[in-house]
Amino acid sequence: MPVALTIAGSDPTGGAGLQADVQVFRSLGVHGAGVVTALTVQDTAKVHQVLPSFPSVVLEQLRVLLRDMRPDAVKIGMLATDDIALNVELALETLDAPLPDSVARPPRVPIVIDPVLAASDGTELIERRAWARLQDLMRRAAVATPNLPEAAALTGCDVSSEEGVQAAATVFVSDYGAGAALVKGGHADGPPRDLLALRQGATVVFEWQGGERIPGGRIHGTGCALSSAIAARLAHGDELRIAVAAARDFVRQAIARAEAFGKQARFLAY
Numbered sequence: 001m002p003v004a005l006t007i008a009g010s011d012p013t014g015g016a017g018l019q020a021d022v023q024v025f026r027s028l029g030v031h032g033a034g035v036v037t038a039l040t041v042q043d044t045a046k047v048h049q050v051l052p053s054f055p056s057v058v059l060e061q062l063r064v065l066l067r068d069m070r071p072d073a074v075k076i077g078m079l080a081t082d083d084i085a086l087n088v089e090l091a092l093e094t095l096d097a098p099l100p101d102s103v104a105r106p107p108r109v110p111i112v113i114d115p116v117l118a119a120s121d122g123t124e125l126i127e128r129r130a131w132a133r134l135q136d137l138m139r140r141a142a143v144a145t146p147n148l149p150e151a152a153a154l155t156g157c158d159v160s161s162e163e164g165v166q167a168a169a170t171v172f173v174s175d176y177g178a179g180a181a182l183v184k185g186g187h188a189d190g191p192p193r194d195l196l197a198l199r200q201g202a203t204v205v206f207e208w209q210g211g212e213r214i215p216g217g218r219i220h221g222t223g224c225a226l227s228s229a230i231a232a233r234l235a236h237g238d239e240l241r242i243a244v245a246a247a248r249d250f251v252r253q254a255i256a257r258a259e260a261f262g263k264q265a266r267f268l269a270y
């Protein structure tokens with residue numbers, strides 16, 4: 001079984017964060033490893049409190065883990081603070097170091113970065129001063145998966161038009177150095193349309209993917225699940241466009257079957 005590692009915040013409801021990531025990994029046939037960047041106090045209505053992990057412990061967890069176990073893909077979610085983001089960046093260098101008994105660089109492990117800024121209730125999940133580090137981390141990403149508000153905040157682009165969304169995706173790829181950007185359109189009114197921007201040589205190519213909006217109100221943790229599903233498929237060795245298509249199908253089906261475990265939001269069912 002391939003291994004995927006999630007570096008994310010804990011959500012005690014199990015609907016988002018590390019708990020959701022690991023469930024998605026397993027349901028897609030991947031063993032899930034996880035390093036917690038923050039504890040949250042939350043229910044299905046809102047995030048009540050955020051307690052970032054000790055940055056040094058995040059670094060040590062990653063270093064110890066990565067010396068022992070080589071993941072086939074990594075997903076990065078909530079990073080909480082600038083110090084944690086820095087330590088994640090440092091620890092990921094372990095992935096590029098030559099393996100014992102070899103001088104050759106190992107193959108690059110694909111990294112999916114979900115640039116989580118805030119929860120749906122508006123609670124900040126990363127401090128503002130860490131945004132620059134998050135932008136810097138993008139050069140490590142095989143794909144970044146911002147939603148529309150995150151794409152706007154991290155690029156300064158006005159994402160209210162199709163051209164604006166393409167401009168924001170281009171900033172992720174051309175300026176920040178991500179291999180690709182999937183800008184998720186769910187926050188716009190009307191039928192959701194996602195944009196996948198892929199680096200192709202010196203240019204960026206765009207693929208718009210639409211779908212009907214599935215009625216039924218708020219569902220918790222869809223962004224976490226989508227990025228984890230992409231990481232799971234990449235861990236299986238899928239090419240990026242195939243991984244993204246499979247992950248979108250997975251999340252669509254899980255939205256259609258969503259279940260109410262808590263009082264205030266439904267969860268994906270898969």
Ligand code: PLP
Pocket residue numbers: 008009010011016017018040047077078116118119120121125219220221222223224
């Ligand atoms: N808690 C954690 C740890 C998360 O990573 C996220 C989203 O990324 C959330 C909560 C918020 O989920 P939602 O946007 O569904 O409120």
